[in-house]
Amino acid sequence: MKFARRKTAAAIAGAAALALLASGCSSDSGQTASADNPLELTVTTFGTFGYNDLYGEYEKANPGIKIKATNIDRGSNARTDAFTKLAAGSGLSDVTALEEGWLGSIMEVSDQFVDLNDHGAADIKDNWVDWKFEQGTDPDGRVIGYGTDIGPQGLCYNGKLFEAAGLPSDRAAVAELFGGENASWEKYFELGKQYKAATGKAWYDQSGFVWNSMVNQMEEGYYTKDGELNVDGNAEMKAKFEMLADGTGAGLSANQTQFDWGNGKAFTDGSFATFVCPGWMLGTIKGQLESAGGGADSGWDFADVFPGGASNWGGAFLSVPKTSKHPEEAAKLAAWLTAPEQQVKQSAAANNFPSTLKAQEKLVQDATPNELFNNAPTGVILANRAKGVVAQFKGPDDSVIQENVFLPALKMLDAGTSNADAAWKEALTLLNDLVVNN
Amino acid sequence: MTTTVNRPAGPPSGRTVAKTKPTFKQRLNVFDVKASPYFYVAPFFILFALVGLFPLVYTFVVSLYDWHLLKGQGDFVGLGNFVEVLQDRFFWNSLFNTMSIFLLSAIPQLAVALFLAAMLDQNLRAKTFWRMSVLLPYIVTPVAVAMIFTNMFGEQYGLINNILGSLGLDPVMWKNDTFASHVAIATMVNWRWTGYNALILLAAMQAVPRDLYESAALDGAGAVRRFFSITLPSIRPTMVFVVITATIGGLQIFTEPRLFDPVAAGGTQRQFQTTVLYLWEMAFQRQNFGKASTIAWLLFLIIVLFGVINYLISRKIATADGPRGAKVRLSRADRKRIERTNR
Numbered sequence: 199m200k201f202a203r204r205k206t207a208a209a210i211a212g213a214a215a216l217a218l219l220a221s222g223c224s225s226d227s228g229q230t231a232s233a234d235n236p237l238e239l240t241v242t243t244f245g246t247f248g249y250n251d252l253y254g255e256y257e258k259a260n261p262g263i264k265i266k267a268t269n270i271d272r273g274s275n276a277r278t279d280a281f282t283k284l285a286a287g288s289g290l291s292d293v294t295a296l297e298e299g300w301l302g303s304i305m306e307v308s309d310q311f312v313d314l315n316d317h318g319a320a321d322i323k324d325n326w327v328d329w330k331f332e333q334g335t336d337p338d339g340r341v342i343g344y345g346t347d348i349g350p351q352g353l354c355y356n357g358k359l360f361e362a363a364g365l366p367s368d369r370a371a372v373a374e375l376f377g378g379e380n381a382s383w384e385k386y387f388e389l390g391k392q393y394k395a396a397t398g399k400a401w402y403d404q405s406g407f408v409w410n411s412m413v414n415q416m417e418e419g420y421y422t423k424d425g426e427l428n429v430d431g432n433a434e435m436k437a438k439f440e441m442l443a444d445g446t447g448a449g450l451s452a453n454q455t456q457f458d459w460g461n462g463k464a465f466t467d468g469s470f471a472t473f474v475c476p477g478w479m480l481g482t483i484k485g486q487l488e489s490a491g492g493g494a495d496s497g498w499d500f501a502d503v504f505p506g507g508a509s510n511w512g513g514a515f516l517s518v519p520k521t522s523k524h525p526e527e528a529a530k531l532a533a534w535l536t537a538p539e540q541q542v543k544q545s546a547a548a549n550n551f552p553s554t555l556k557a558q559e560k561l562v563q564d565a566t567p568n569e570l571f572n573n574a575p576t577g578v579i580l581a582n583r584a585k586g587v588v589a590q591f592k593g594p595d596d597s598v599i600q601e602n603v604f605l606p607a608l609k610m611l612d613a614g615t616s617n618a619d620a621a622w623k624e625a626l627t628l629l630n631d632l633v634v635n636n
Numbered sequence: 637m638t639t640t641v642n643r644p645a646g647p648p649s650g651r652t653v654a655k656t657k658p659t660f661k662q663r664l665n666v667f668d669v670k671a672s673p674y675f676y677v678a679p680f681f682i683l684f685a686l687v688g689l690f691p692l693v694y695t696f697v698v699s700l701y702d703w704h705l706l707k708g709q710g711d712f713v714g715l716g717n718f719v720e721v722l723q724d725r726f727f728w729n730s731l732f733n734t735m736s737i738f739l740l741s742a743i744p745q746l747a748v749a750l751f752l753a754a755m756l757d758q759n760l761r762a763k764t765f766w767r768m769s770v771l772l773p774y775i776v777t778p779v780a781v782a783m784i785f786t787n788m789f790g791e792q793y794g795l796i797n798n799i800l801g802s803l804g805l806d807p808v809m810w811k812n813d814t815f816a817s818h819v820a821i822a823t824m825v826n827w828r829w830t831g832y833n834a835l836i837l838l839a840a841m842q843a844v845p846r847d848l849y850e851s852a853a854l855d856g857a858g859a860v861r862r863f864f865s866i867t868l869p870s871i872r873p874t875m876v877f878v879v880i881t882a883t884i885g886g887l888q889i890f891t892e893p894r895l896f897d898p899v900a901a902g903g904t905q906r907q908f909q910t911t912v913l914y915l916w917e918m919a920f921q922r923q924n925f926g927k928a929s930t931i932a933w934l935l936f937l938i939i940v941l942f943g944v945i946n947y948l949i950s951r952k953i954a955t956a957d958g959p960r961g962a963k964v965r966l967s968r969a970d971r972k973r974i975e976r977t978n979r
Contacts, residue, residue: 278921281705281920284705464793631724632922
């Protein structure tokens, strides 16, 4: 008995020694990877990122690097994932994708991320459109994220449904129909009411996305440039809310669930005829059509026009958290993934729009027709739509206001259980409860 | 051993024995006898202290502060968070939802589990097959169950509404309507737990002496009478156990309502936001860790309260009838009196 116990003790001691050895090895971070000295980098992305082929390419070009990738279904879940791991102080991937909508929150703890200036950010600074690079820089001038894509918005529309309603279905004619350069939300809702009268069907899938587009388009959104809350007493925002409530009240919303759409069926069964499309949304639609078994014959197209002028919604960044054991290698990978050549490939895979100038030029040059969208040259259109985009300041609770304050209020409108005044009041109450007095 | 035998032999010898030091081996033996049991039970208590007690205490500490998820500890606010949470309409809403879903799941679940157990207790062919079958839903992960059911309960494209539509009925707003959404979530919970509870109840039923049934049958009691007069009273303690575990599980429900609406935390208007889901929203969306900890503690207290109520009820049931129960309630004087008369 005693002998056995001594044996156990020895075993425990041995295991502990091994564990110490193992941890001693893994904490050795200064080394660079090679074939003899393999190293695993973890990457977390979300939504449709289009990186799968690029990982393989990078592994091939850098022997010894093994990339372990995770993709989270959508941005809001990636937000929870990132916040949880930040709070826990461990678990973030070596390269972690951040979304513009919750970057404001991340900026409050930007010291948790590696300053990419230490890894050559200054040398590649000019790759990006200015505002994108600035968004990834914190107030102290530390660069914590390399931009991947931006979200200039064009208008997705269903040509077949337009035709059936007696509207033009040709891309240029549709852009003209909505007002071309002078396209406005008034016109958008007016056409929606015409369409509704002609077909009895909805114009947009649900109010939330239209609202996001409207707000992102404003010079100042939920926050002023100085970081003050900018909702209560914001006449411009309220007017837009009322315009949207009026449209939804007229039956223009299909009351779909966002990022669900009946597993994509809503995109194939003619539930709605228009859809607000930031670049990355084209990838989302592609995924939805695939899961619903739809293809190019579903009739979707992409017009070079957007109500209310240029708008940017979303876009992502790649960051390297301080907890990464291989910051040097991770920063190298992040820089490579966001370099213009790779952004072109990413755009081809995910249909999103690059944030680097050269990649944008390349997309315009190639003018590759997008088969799924009736062969629309989506890259060229998005480049046009990106003109005049102004970066909007995102505050710490921007994503909470979007998802938890306005979404419930808009859903009440979609479901027809409330009117403009009551829904706006509800939004203000929620804002008060969830953000102001949180 | 020898020392104790020698002791009564007188002071001189006793003193000498006291002087001889016990050998290392002897001391080790004494240590072994006295201390080992504690070591054997230690793993549980150490583990409990690490993953149970410490989080409990630490959560309480956090609940006394303004504590931001990312920025960390802020000012000490004492019980301020408790005051605010108790005035929070969403907290009470979440409690209502939790209780509603709990009742909608626990009651039908236990009734069906009892029925299933009674059926499985009969002389069936291929017993093991039937018993395994009712456990199958329990093996499937709750996430998969939630996803499948969420699909079925879809408002515009769901299977159930499609069937209702083809029968010419109005679709049910499974997600936007409060009661309908509670029914949908309770269905998921029942799907998962009914079989599990049925098996536990079945085990208890099998322990009921068969001769009781036989004599009751001879006395002319039918199957229903036998079930209510013999089976039910005999499995009461197990019923209590099942009720307690169902209560604890029911008050902590999270996965099903979380996945029922993948965008918002428990429905856009919080129609089915349970307390744990509200806790989650508070911590990871609103990033208020202090208040989230407060909610966690309040929920803990509520569960303790339910536990105490359950305990009191179960004690009542256990002592309510039967010869064993009667004996427990006798005072010492009573027992003496009985002994005397028996003599």
